[in-house]
Amino acid sequence: MNSDTNFTIDLQEICIFIPTLNECNTIAGLIDDFHSLGFSNILVVDGHSKDGTASIAKEKGATVIMQTGKGKGQAIIQAFEIIEQEYIIMIDGDGTYLANDVHLLIEAMESGAGHVIGDRLANPAKGALTPLNFIGNKILNKLFGFAYGEWLTDILSGYRGFTRDTISQLVLTQEGFEIETEITAECVKNEIDIKIVPITYLPRAKGAITKLNPMADGFKIGRIIIKMARNNNPLFYFSLMGGMTVLIGIIIGIYVVNEWLKGITHNLLAMLTTLIIISGIQMFVFAIMGDLIVSLHRETMRYVKKLK
Ligand SMILES: Nc1nc2c(ncn2[C@@H]2O[C@H](COP(=O)(O)OP(=O)(O)OP(=O)(O)O)[C@@H](O)[C@H]2O)c(=O)[nH]1
Numbered sequence: 329m330n331s332d333t334n335f336t337i338d339l340q341e342i343c344i345f346i347p348t349l350n351e352c353n354t355i356a357g358l359i360d361d362f363h364s365l366g367f368s369n370i371l372v373v374d375g376h377s378k379d380g381t382a383s384i385a386k387e388k389g390a391t392v393i394m395q396t397g398k399g400k401g402q403a404i405i406q407a408f409e410i411i412e413q414e415y416i417i418m419i420d421g422d423g424t425y426l427a428n429d430v431h432l433l434i435e436a437m438e439s440g441a442g443h444v445i446g447d448r449l450a451n452p453a454k455g456a457l458t459p460l461n462f463i464g465n466k467i468l469n470k471l472f473g474f475a476y477g478e479w480l481t482d483i484l485s486g487y488r489g490f491t492r493d494t495i496s497q498l499v500l501t502q503e504g505f506e507i508e509t510e511i512t513a514e515c516v517k518n519e520i521d522i523k524i525v526p527i528t529y530l531p532r533a534k535g536a537i538t539k540l541n542p543m544a545d546g547f548k549i550g551r552i553i554i555k556m557a558r559n560n561n562p563l564f565y566f567s568l569m570g571g572m573t574v575l576i577g578i579i580i581g582i583y584v585v586n587e588w589l590k591g592i593t594h595n596l597l598a599m600l601t602t603l604i605i606i607s608g609i610q611m612f613v614f615a616i617m618g619d620l621i622v623s624l625h626r627e628t629m630r631y632v633k634k635l636k
């Protein structure tokens with residue numbers, strides 16, 4: 329792809345946004361690649377890198393700003409507040425994504441997508457994902473599917489496209505690696521047209537250190553999927569909570585009955601079991617009522633959007 333590619337979108341209307349933290353090995357090459365494809369609006373939001381990433385990016389002609397807080401999420405929130413172009417391509421600066429794949433994202437936006445996700449899991453190069461990362465990603469994608477009813481194949485991708493209109497609808501608060509989950513959940517909530525395009529995913533350059541802690545960040549991401557589902561899909565959230573509560577009640581109940589069969593009666597524990605099971609069943613009622621409220625709210629919002 330090059331500058332004379334037949335896009336209907338003017339390249340001047342596109343901002344290439346790269347969040348970076350200590351990516352001195354790869355940032356120069358990435359900026360060069362985008363320049364050679366005809367992109368001139370390149371924004372790097374740097375997390376006070378200690379390895380000279382910011383000055384390398386400046387030398388290469390990118391606009392560089394320092395993030396005011398901490399975490400990839402905070403850098404993204406800050407960038408979304410200042411980007412003026414109509415289209416935003418977000419790409420990690422660690423050299424695991426190819427600038428050359430950008431046309432796939434732009435074409436999807438040209439055909440009407442409000443948000444495009446580059447699917448890493450469709451075509452990962454050998455060694456790009458550790459077995460733990462691959463399985464973790466698969467599990468989190470499935471959990472997201474259960475929670476939101478949208479079976480997306482790569483909710484955690486770092487190569488994405490947005491329109492300005494989409495960004496204006498997202499309420500983002502997560503400062504760390506939970507941000508991609510929040511972006512995806514907000515897009516689903518706002519019924520934004522999400523398109524998935526398969527992209528190439530490469531291993532990190534040798535010596536470049538990941539900032540992601542697969543276990544700790546994986547659990548944080550799982551927690552945020554469930555937490556955000558409370559407002560977006562109460563049927564899932566309260567059914568899950570209700571199911572777990574009833575299960576605890578049943579386990580204690582089995583113990584109580586077992587003891588009773590041996591001639592030992594636990595009156596208090598039996599009462600507690602009943603209470604726990606009844607609370608669990610009440611949560612299922614909550615789930616149905618919450619689902620009704622959310623459905624009504626969605627319908628109202630659709631109507632308000634139409635009026636707008
Ligand atoms: N501005 C900023 N960028 C960050 C921060 N943490 C990570 N990044 C950048 O966000 C992008 C993704 O970070 P990675 O460490 O590659 O995380 P990942 O891609 O989820 O994990 P890997 O699969 O191990 O590469 C990279 O370009 C990082 O430099 C941060 O605190 N601030």
Ligand SMILES: [Mg+2]
Pocket residue numbers: 420422424486
């Ligand atoms: Mg990475």
